[in-house]
Amino acid sequence: MRDNLGFRGWFYFRQGWSVYFAFIFAAVNTLTVTYFLAIDNYPVLKEIFPSFIHYIVIVVLVGIPLLALIGYAHYKRTASFKAEADIHIEANPHMRRILTNTEFMLSMSLQLSELTMRLMNNEKLTSNEMDRLKHLQKEFQKQIDNRVVKD
Known part of the structure; x- marks a missing residue:
């Protein structure tokens, strides 16, 4: 099992990168880009989200439960996870x-x-x-x- 230490290390690196680092990086990037390129330029949206901090708090309060619900549906309520497990x-x-x-x-x-x-x-x-x-x-x-x- 330890014969392929290089491939095992590569696998652990990819897991750490994709599950943790890339996820956090993508979330920060998405929040920053959507706020400063979209919301900051539209007065109507600027009234709803007066500052970047307000935007982050609202998105986190709405987004985390919504994404958790979507994740639950993926595993428990749709056939997609079964198909992934079969593969x-x-x-x-x-x-x-x-x-x-x-x-x-x-x-x-x-x-x-x-x-x-x-x-x-x-x-x-x-x-x-x-x-x-x-x-x-x-x-x-x-x-x-x-x-x-x-x-």
């Missing part, structure tokens, strides 16, 4: 492997629990069920032998 799972070989393993284990657990219930009721397994169990063992062994994570 991350499809594109990430580790997540794809976890998904494959989970689906495989659920199927195997269900079939094994059915066979266990039969055995607990002192019922003999049929040859078909024994074949199913042997097939499960082979599938499980294939899954163990094929523990690669690749694209």
Whole structure:
């Protein structure tokens, strides 16, 4: 995991840049540009926002709750976040492997629990069920032998 320290550092740099620095820089830039190029030149808007400080306070009081509501809708009320999560799972070989393993284990657990219930009721397994169990063992062994994570 530590073999690619340069790429890990690059990833952390991009996260810090895009999530924190660029966000703050963009917010300050947007507030400054919109006030001094738009509001400052229109007397009607200048009456609503008499100073840059008033503008910042009003925008923050209205903007933060509004953007939080939009963020909530993005995650909880629209299909957009589900689509993003699907793409991350499809594109990430580790997540794809976890998904494959989970689906495989659920199927195997269900079939094994059915066979266990039969055995607990002192019922003999049929040859078909024994074949199913042997097939499960082979599938499980294939899954163990094929523990690669690749694209």
